[in-house]
Amino acid sequence: MFQLLQHFEAYFRRKSRPANSVGYHVYTREFDVVIDAHKLDSVLGRLPPDQEAAHAEAWTTFSCALEGWRTKVHLTALEATARIRAAVDTQDLAETAISILVDQSGSMRGQSMLLLAAACDIAQNFLVHLGVTTEVLGFTTVRWKGGESRRLWRRRGSRPFPGRLCDLLHIVYRSAEDRRASTGRRFKPMLRPDLPKENVDGEAIEWAVGRLMQAPARRRTLVILSDGVPADDSTLMANREDFLDRHLRDVIARIESTGDIKLVGVGIGFDTSTYYRTSSMISSVDDLGLSLIATLEEAIRGT
DSSP states (O other): OHHHHHHHHHHHHHHTOOGGGGOOOBSOOTTOEEEEGGGTHHHHOOOOHHHHHHHHHHHHHHHHSOHHHHHHHHHHHHHHHHHHHHHSOHHHHHTEEEEEEEEOBGGGTTHHHHHHHHHHHHHHHHHHHHTOEEEEEEEEESSSTTHHHHHHHHHTTOOSOOOBOSOEEEEEEEOTTOOSOOOSGGGGGGGOTTOOBOBOHHHHHHHHHHHHTTSSOSEEEEEEEESSOOBOHHHHHHSOTTHHHHHHHHHHHHHHHHOSSEEEEEEESSOOTTTOSEEEEESSGGGHHHHHHHHHHHHHHTO
């Protein structure tokens, strides 16, 4: 009888064990998506008329209504280009790879995403003209409330502490293989009003780092643009509330300890210094373009 009681006590201890005691885990990757930006319709579907109108309006603003803002950022980029070319050998530039990873969570919707897309457009041309291998990536989720992953979990009995419980959406706006200058159109999908949802930063960084390690470069930097902590309601309701945050910190610590890739956290109204060794904070989204160029210059010059 005593042994039987011990058996049941051990069983319930295992059932009630916090998820982080067994490490980060994923319920299923079956519904995760990695896709080129221009193919987003195949995942999210075509926008309904009201959202299509909002998307068209955002694109018009991106293309025509940011002239003063763009001019200031372009001039800053030109000045930075001259300083970099005076300080860094052409061969060193050719052996440099930089990825920009964009948090596309719901809180970034609207003006923030508009200026973020414009800043990425200027930044990627700035890097390409320098001869730097460049990627621009984004991350969010396919659906709200866990999507197909959560529905599968519920059909199977909703076991406790399932781990990450949502459908990730990782987006390639510019791949490292693409050496062409951009007209900006590649960032039009970033302005979709239905795109921003949840953010699982740790796995997004792992994905971006995996891509960056494939680049034929001697110096590699990943710049992460984010306005807050990792958040996915479906995952956090079924696990400990610090489940995603702990994983992000573990991922950053592991990457920074190897020294193969430099991580730079850029917080938009958010202090990233508690996460990254190298970080900065932008108090106003209006300053995003200037701050991003300054961040990239520091990364290239190693200052």
